Amino acid sequence: MLEKVDLSRKLGKKEYRQAVKELGAKIGDLQRRQREAEIPVMVVFEGWEGAGKGAQMNQLILPLDPRGFRVQNVTDSFTSDPFYPPMYPFWNAIPPAGRMSIYNRSWYRKAIDSWREPNEGNRGLERKLEEIRSFERQLADGGYLLIKLFLHIDRSEQKKRLQRLKSDGSKGVRGQDELNAYKNYDSILPVLEEVIRETDRAYAPWTIVEAHDRRFATVKVLSVVARALENRLNQPKVEAAKEPVVLSELEEAVTTPTVLSKVDLSLEPEDNYKKEMASLQRKIRRMEYTLYRKRRPMVLAFEGWDAAGKGGCIKRLTEEMDPRGYEVIPVGAPNDFEKRHHYLWRFWQDFPKAGHVAIFDRTWYGRVLVERVEGYCSPLDWRRAYSEINDMEKQWHDSGAIVMKFWLQIDKDEQLRRFQSREETPEKNWKITDEDWRNREKWDLYEKAVEEMLWRTSTPYAPWTIVEANSKAYGRLKVLRTVLERGEEALEGR
Amino acid sequence: MLEKVDLSRKLGKKEYRQAVKELGAKIGDLQRRQREAEIPVMVVFEGWEGAGKGAQMNQLILPLDPRGFRVQNVTDSFTSDPFYPPMYPFWNAIPPAGRMSIYNRSWYRKAIDSWREPNEGNRGLERKLEEIRSFERQLADGGYLLIKLFLHIDRSEQKKRLQRLKSDGSKGVRGQDELNAYKNYDSILPVLEEVIRETDRAYAPWTIVEAHDRRFATVKVLSVVARALENRLNQPKVEAAKEPVVLSELEEAVTTPTVLSKVDLSLEPEDNYKKEMASLQRKIRRMEYTLYRKRRPMVLAFEGWDAAGKGGCIKRLTEEMDPRGYEVIPVGAPNDFEKRHHYLWRFWQDFPKAGHVAIFDRTWYGRVLVERVEGYCSPLDWRRAYSEINDMEKQWHDSGAIVMKFWLQIDKDEQLRRFQSREETPEKNWKITDEDWRNREKWDLYEKAVEEMLWRTSTPYAPWTIVEANSKAYGRLKVLRTVLERGEEALEGR
Numbered sequence: 001m002l003e004k005v006d007l008s009r010k011l012g013k014k015e016y017r018q019a020v021k022e023l024g025a026k027i028g029d030l031q032r033r034q035r036e037a038e039i040p041v042m043v044v045f046e047g048w049e050g051a052g053k054g055a056q057m058n059q060l061i062l063p064l065d066p067r068g069f070r071v072q073n074v075t076d077s078f079t080s081d082p083f084y085p086p087m088y089p090f091w092n093a094i095p096p097a098g099r100m101s102i103y104n105r106s107w108y109r110k111a112i113d114s115w116r117e118p119n120e121g122n123r124g125l126e127r128k129l130e131e132i133r134s135f136e137r138q139l140a141d142g143g144y145l146l147i148k149l150f151l152h153i154d155r156s157e158q159k160k161r162l163q164r165l166k167s168d169g170s171k172g173v174r175g176q177d178e179l180n181a182y183k184n185y186d187s188i189l190p191v192l193e194e195v196i197r198e199t200d201r202a203y204a205p206w207t208i209v210e211a212h213d214r215r216f217a218t219v220k221v222l223s224v225v226a227r228a229l230e231n232r233l234n235q236p237k238v239e240a241a242k243e244p245v246v247l248s249e250l251e252e253a254v255t256t257p258t259v260l261s262k263v264d265l266s267l268e269p270e271d272n273y274k275k276e277m278a279s280l281q282r283k284i285r286r287m288e289y290t291l292y293r294k295r296r297p298m299v300l301a302f303e304g305w306d307a308a309g310k311g312g313c314i315k316r317l318t319e320e321m322d323p324r325g326y327e328v329i330p331v332g333a334p335n336d337f338e339k340r341h342h343y344l345w346r347f348w349q350d351f352p353k354a355g356h357v358a359i360f361d362r363t364w365y366g367r368v369l370v371e372r373v374e375g376y377c378s379p380l381d382w383r384r385a386y387s388e389i390n391d392m393e394k395q396w397h398d399s400g401a402i403v404m405k406f407w408l409q410i411d412k413d414e415q416l417r418r419f420q421s422r423e424e425t426p427e428k429n430w431k432i433t434d435e436d437w438r439n440r441e442k443w444d445l446y447e448k449a450v451e452e453m454l455w456r457t458s459t460p461y462a463p464w465t466i467v468e469a470n471s472k473a474y475g476r477l478k479v480l481r482t483v484l485e486r487g488e489e490a491l492e493g494r
Numbered sequence: 495m496l497e498k499v500d501l502s503r504k505l506g507k508k509e510y511r512q513a514v515k516e517l518g519a520k521i522g523d524l525q526r527r528q529r530e531a532e533i534p535v536m537v538v539f540e541g542w543e544g545a546g547k548g549a550q551m552n553q554l555i556l557p558l559d560p561r562g563f564r565v566q567n568v569t570d571s572f573t574s575d576p577f578y579p580p581m582y583p584f585w586n587a588i589p590p591a592g593r594m595s596i597y598n599r600s601w602y603r604k605a606i607d608s609w610r611e612p613n614e615g616n617r618g619l620e621r622k623l624e625e626i627r628s629f630e631r632q633l634a635d636g637g638y639l640l641i642k643l644f645l646h647i648d649r650s651e652q653k654k655r656l657q658r659l660k661s662d663g664s665k666g667v668r669g670q671d672e673l674n675a676y677k678n679y680d681s682i683l684p685v686l687e688e689v690i691r692e693t694d695r696a697y698a699p700w701t702i703v704e705a706h707d708r709r710f711a712t713v714k715v716l717s718v719v720a721r722a723l724e725n726r727l728n729q730p731k732v733e734a735a736k737e738p739v740v741l742s743e744l745e746e747a748v749t750t751p752t753v754l755s756k757v758d759l760s761l762e763p764e765d766n767y768k769k770e771m772a773s774l775q776r777k778i779r780r781m782e783y784t785l786y787r788k789r790r791p792m793v794l795a796f797e798g799w800d801a802a803g804k805g806g807c808i809k810r811l812t813e814e815m816d817p818r819g820y821e822v823i824p825v826g827a828p829n830d831f832e833k834r835h836h837y838l839w840r841f842w843q844d845f846p847k848a849g850h851v852a853i854f855d856r857t858w859y860g861r862v863l864v865e866r867v868e869g870y871c872s873p874l875d876w877r878r879a880y881s882e883i884n885d886m887e888k889q890w891h892d893s894g895a896i897v898m899k900f901w902l903q904i905d906k907d908e909q910l911r912r913f914q915s916r917e918e919t920p921e922k923n924w925k926i927t928d929e930d931w932r933n934r935e936k937w938d939l940y941e942k943a944v945e946e947m948l949w950r951t952s953t954p955y956a957p958w959t960i961v962e963a964n965s966k967a968y969g970r971l972k973v974l975r976t977v978l979e980r981g982e983e984a985l986e987g988r
Contacts, residue, residue, distance in 0.1 A: 019742075202880070223745040254714040456694060460687075
């Protein structure tokens with residue numbers, strides 16, 4: 001593929017000056033419109049060592065309003081933090097709505113570098129490409145504009161440039177490895193071609209920039225960015241989807257999965273509650289240290305009806321744990337800044353470092369629960385979310401994380417009793433709000449959403465446990481027991 | 495996942511009768527609207543042996559107008575023809591616009607059956623799932639509505655049913671294997687769960703039908719189909735995309751890849767043209783027999799400028815070939831019936847049987863050439879086509895096919911000379927039409943499309959060869975030489 005590119009293309013000085021001037025003005029204007037339209041943009045600069053990524057990036061930045069963009073240098077330390085899953089730093093670095101992130105190297109770095117590990121076989125690279133496609137597709141579906149540029153030079157040009165840098169001492173931040181990169185050109189080439197081919201998709205296409213002539217390359221970079229922005233700004237708005245079809249009561253009933261109807265809410269703990277609780281807590285503390293030593297991260301996700309007792313469960317779970325090893329993350333409605341990002345962004349941010357435990361009190365499943373029921377996102381959005389969430393949890397699992405999810409189930413009567421008791425007890429009064437009562441009125445809609453969530457996202461790599469929580473004591477024991485058993489099992493596994 | 499499904503769900507007779515009556519009327523009406531709206535629909539029935547697929551399919555068919563649907567029985571012989579790639583029979587069986595295909599078993603059959611081949615490792619299954627996702631996504635993107643139903647019963651119910659069939663002699667078309675299927679229930683289950691999970695996507699979601707109670711199952715099947723049709727009919731039309739951005743001449747020039755500018759059109763053959771041609775033709779005939787013996791299919795795709803000499807090349811190529819072993823497929827504008835299908839459908843139809851050669855005079859690349867330039871499809875459509883076509887060719891390659899693509903390049907002056915000679919020579923006059931002249935006026939637009947096509951779809955599994963064709967003799971030799979060399983190389987490879 002790359003052998004077909006004509007690297008002899010050039011531009012004269014005069015032509016170049018005129019074009020840069022015009023394109024600069026155009027891009028400045030487009031950037032303003034992009035900010036107003038709140039489109040988040042990601043521009044990727046990849047290319048051969050010595051192809052001029054730095055210089056071209058600077059040319060792109062010149063006409064931009066500095067308040068609107070940010071440059072991300074993807075260095076070695078950025079990509080190779082062994083304490084996090086591979087896509088973690090990139091999820092964290094996505095721009096908010098209306099902003100532009102410009103990447104000097106990117107999430108492609110590790111994939112391209114996999115030419116170094118031929119022993120790993122094709123498998124390692126295939127998985128990386130799959131993760132990249134998943135990342136880019138989720139962003140594109142979420143409204144992000146992706147512009148990917150590859151600066152191409154041939155081997156002899158690369159050799160010439162790198163040797164010149166060596167001899168005149170202007171090698172910049174380059175180490176010996178980078179300066180000798182041309183020696184590996186032919187080994188890198190087939191991997192690079194595979195990477196480009198397998199990630200060249202309509203939602204995130206690649207542009208090859210012929211980079212022998214810097215003037216030509218600059219005008220091409222500016223033209224491509226300008227066109228991508230303009231095309232996106234001209235894109236017609238998608239009409240809001242109509243109201244979902246209203247089904248008859250019976251149709252509604254038969255088409256709703258009924259995972260929850262089988263749950264036996266009459267379960268009560270045995271008499272030795274206190275003793276068992278204490279024993280579980282001690283063992284969980286020990287497990288926490290094992291996690292730490294083995295550098296395994298753990299994600300515990302709690303969802304459940306209002307007043308189902310999530311807080312109490314989490315309290316018992318963490319009571320004896322070492323606070324340096326875990327964090328409880330209460331999840332509410334997204335704040336304004338969070339709203340300006342992809343909906344999964346904030347959860348990637350809170351992913352635990354290897355050896356640590358993250359306990360989420362409500363989770364990313366809000367997308368398919370409250371956002372679905374209240375219409376905060378479109379049906380297309382929440383329908384797509386099931387596989388997006390499965391993908392995310394699979395990436396966590398594949399990178400070594402132990403992921404468990406708990407649904408705390410109570411019945412409607414029990415919820416009413418607890419609401420009333422909260423209202424009547426002054427010290428619990430803060431726990432009950434008008435919103436709780438409003439949610440309760442939508443019990444059936446929520447139930448439908450819960451049922452669908454439970455079956456579409458119950459996976460071997462991130463299973464749901466349904467917790468019978470009418471008896472608080474029973475529920476708490478079940479949660480702790482599950483965390484311990486599954487945790488120990490997973491720790492033995494590796 | 496399936497363990498979470500409540501199989502005890504039931505419906506009373508009265509409720510059932512009422513619901514079937516109402517839903518039947520609804521579905522009849524929806525089908526009429528679906529035909530008018532020209533939506534193609536595919537309904538998949540999968541499920542455990544004995545779960546009642548046949549009975550449920552019949553219930554769905556009852557209210558339908560028989561002119562609007564077709565039942566596809568996916569038998570063993572349907573899926574296991576070793577002479578074709580795995581997805582070939584399913585591409586051929588997709589319904590045209592406005593029609594409904596109902597599948598008794600489907601393209602999932604082989605994936606689910608892979609529980610029988612544990613030695614193959616996960617790899618075989620992963621590839622099958624990837625091919626399924628690609629198939630369904632392409633169809634969904636092309637406007638197809640996919641409804642996928644899985645009829646679920648547990649092991650003891652399956653055993654009971656199959657043993658009853660055995661003892662009362664009403665086993666239908668079932669063989670010993672099917673009647674003993676329950677013995678493998680526990681081995682199939684994990685594979686089945688993986689298949690469902692990895693193909694449950696917003697564009698083609700699964701519905702699990704609790705099938706212990708036939709009445710319940712029927713009402714669920716009808717409800718799901720009715721809702722899917724209704725939702726689709728209510729979906730707002732996507733507004734046509736605006737005109738693509740018009741670039742300045744320079745921007746246009748720099749952003750167009752220039753693969754073709756490097757082509758040396760002055761190349762002429764050496765003196766021994768006739769001798770070499772004869773020798774190549776003999777060798778290609780021998781290769782044709784080797785292909786046949788080794789059961790390898792070969793696809794040769796020819797594209798090029800009008801009057802570039804595709805016909806002449808194909809004539810020389812096939813002159814000495816055994817006509818039982820190859821077919822030349824001239825590709826024109828799609829006819830009315832072809833237009834009612836996915837644009838790739840007709841090319842799947844012409845895919846050669848193993849051991850045979852298909853020679854395409856113009857190809858599926860029309861999507862990114864004439865359809866792009868003339869605006870017969872939207873920019874979104876042709877942009878997506880590059881990876882769709884790469885996917886298709888990869889599936890062909892993976893199933894053993896040898897795929898080669900030729901672009902016949904001439905320059906604008908040479909084309910003019912040939913057009914004029916055609917006009918002046920009575921016996922060539924039929925070869926030149928007004929359309930050729932009109933296309934010629936759009937040379938620059940076509941060139942841009944060709945350049946982009948060449949670099950986005952040149953892959954190791956289906957490479958493009960650019961043929962310098964100003965000299966007809968040189969071009970023909972290059973084509974035959976390439977077919978022979980690459981063909982022999984590929985035949986040695988396996």
